[in-house]
Amino acid sequence: MHRRILAPGALAAASLLLAIPASAASSAPGAPGIGDPYYPAYGNGGYDVSHYDLRLRYQPATDRLEGTTTLLARTTEDLSRFNLDFLLDVSEVRVNGAKASFTTSGEHELEITPKTPLAKGTAVTVVVRYSGVPSTKEAYGFNAWLRTPDGGVAAGEPEGAWWWFPSNDHPLDKATFDVSVQVPDGHQAISNGTLQSTSSRAGWTRYNWRSNKPQTTYLATLAVGRFDVTTGTSESGIPVINAYSKDLGDSDGAARASVERTGEVADWLTEYFGPYPYNALGGYVPNTPQVGYALETQTRPFYSPRQFANGSNVSVVVHELAHQWYGDEVSVEHWKDIWINEGFARYAQWLWSEHEGEGTTQEIADYVYASRPADDPFWTVKPGDPGPENQFHISVYDRGALAVQALRNEVGDAAFFAILKGWPTEYAHGNASVGDFQRYAEEVSGQPLAGLFDTWLFQPVKPAAPAARSASIAAVPGVPEQPKSWKKIAATNDVHEH
Incomplete structure (x- = not known):
């Protein structure tokens, strides 16, 4: 028997090691990004909110x-430190009640070191106190906070949360939300979901909003200003709250004539996409002429008044409401999967055109294919993986919808509409990729679709005439007559232009 003799210092060190939990000894900082190939620094690793x-x-x-x-979160690994995505000035952070140290790094990272390391699978409560002027904060050379004459608006994609709340800012980490906002009397605070209550005291009014279904951070919205708020109920029984800045000027009538049809459009979309997935509906139009886009902020889309500068356009309302199923209920796994959002929201506009008797989906598809020559840069963008610089390129929308029509022609209407309606249920309140969609379409249709998806979504060239004819696209040579709906659809081309 051999006894190993340890010096006093070594004994102390050994005792200390024995006192440290194994998880603490093995803990490490969470990744500063969630792993998105387009935006490596967006989101964070090590926990789920x-x-x-x-x-x-x-x-x-x-x-x-x-x-x-x-x-409220749970750790997915042993953590010595973790990050949140945020830009405003932080005064205090607490983790499970205890004060935590914090610092900033990179363009938008808030690094938090809890008092003691967190073991994998631990329930965590993180409290962040902060303040600042959002319009003065920039990251990567831009500011996503929209200042208005009477307030401010948070509505941006793929990022927007950093300017008003700390978060794990990536679609992979969905969560429910309670948003309580105190504003001066005479102003309103608009957000997602249902308005739970309001209360006034000492010249301030507090608005309490709740989103009770999982929601990605970029779909959370806040608008503060002087609004005219309308309320109602869709025919299917969903409460509708719409809001319009009181200083919209000439765009006011056209905005209302479009957005007030929200309940009608949502009910119509259920015929194609299945039951509406949330307990609230609406839209809001703040006075933000500095931007032209609209955004599918969950249950209550944001619309720039510029969308209605030339008159009413229900087509943009169709687009944003279609996203409530394609993009909101089922969200992208990574930002390269954006076709699942935009191709189908654009195709919903084509379906609306057919509904209104202004051009069938087939007529629009034939026109899109024939009106773009083979050397048009439009065809070099791959909707199935467009790259971060082309994430909102017109090709993702128009060629993306063209791919949807090609799929419909390939599998037939029965299978196609089963796919269209079944997909939101298959991945309800979760995330999915283009590959997941292809596998689902093959499962429902019973047909191999790899070739079709490759041709219409992944080849950086215009599909050749034989491939088009095989998918029943542009079967007749020449450029067909422009569909009546085309100008209204084209007017929404900057719907997500940032």
């Missing part, structure tokens, strides 16, 4: 925002 509770106070006159955000 289940709920956000935001308590905010906003002063429109100065654009000053004060807030306390509470995140």
Whole structure:
């Protein structure tokens, strides 16, 4: 028997090691990005958020925002440190009740070191107190906070949360939300979901909103200003809340004539996509002429007044409401899967054209194919993986919808509409990739579709005439007459132009 004799210092070190839990000894910092190939620094690793509770106070006159955000999460690995995506000035962070140290790094990272390491599978409550002026904060050379004459708006894709609440900012981490906002009397705070309550005290009014279904962070929205708010109920029984800035000027009538049809359009879309997935509906049009896009913020899309500068356009409402199923209920796995969002939202506009008697989906597909010559750069963008610089390129929309029509012609209407309606149920409130969609379409249709998907989504060239004819696209030579709906559809081409 041999006894190993340890010096006193070594004995102390050994005792210390024995006192440290194995998880603490093996813990490491969470990744500063969730792993998206387009945006490596977006999102974070090591935890999964289940709920956000935001308590905010906003002063429109100065654009000053004060807030306390509470995140409920669970660790997915042993963590010595973890990150949140955020830009405003932080005064305090607590993790499970204890004060945590914090610092900033990179363009938008808030690094948090809890008092003690967190073991994998641990339930975590993170409280962040902060304040700042969102319009003064930039990351990567831009600012996604939209200032208005009477307040501010948070509505941006693929990022927008950093300017008003700390988060794990990537579609892979969905959560429910409570958003409570205090604003001066005479102003309103608009957000997602249902308005739970309002209360007034000492010249301030608090609005409490709740989203009770999983929601990605870029789909969370906030608008503070002076709004005219309309309320109603869709024919199917969903409460509808719409809001319009009181200073929209000449765009006011056209905006209302479009957005007030939200309930009708949502009910119509259920015929194609299945039951509406949420308990609230609506839209809002703030005075943001500096941008032209619209965004499918969950349950209550954002519309720039520029979308209605030339008159009413229900087609853009169709687009954003179609996203409630394709993009919101089923979200991208990574940003390269954007076709699942935009190709199908654009195709919904084609279906609406057919519904309105202004051109069938086939007529629009034939026109898109024939009106773009083979040397048009339009065909060099691959909707199935367009690259971050082309994520919102017109090809993702128009060629993306063309691919949807090619799929419909290939599998037949019965299988196609079964796919269209079944997909949101298959991945309800989750995430999926283009590959997942192809596999699902093959399963439902019973047909191999790899060749069709490759031709219409992944080849950086115009599909040749034989391939088009095989998919019943542009069977007649020449450029067909422009469909009556085309100008309205084309007017929404900048719908997500950032």
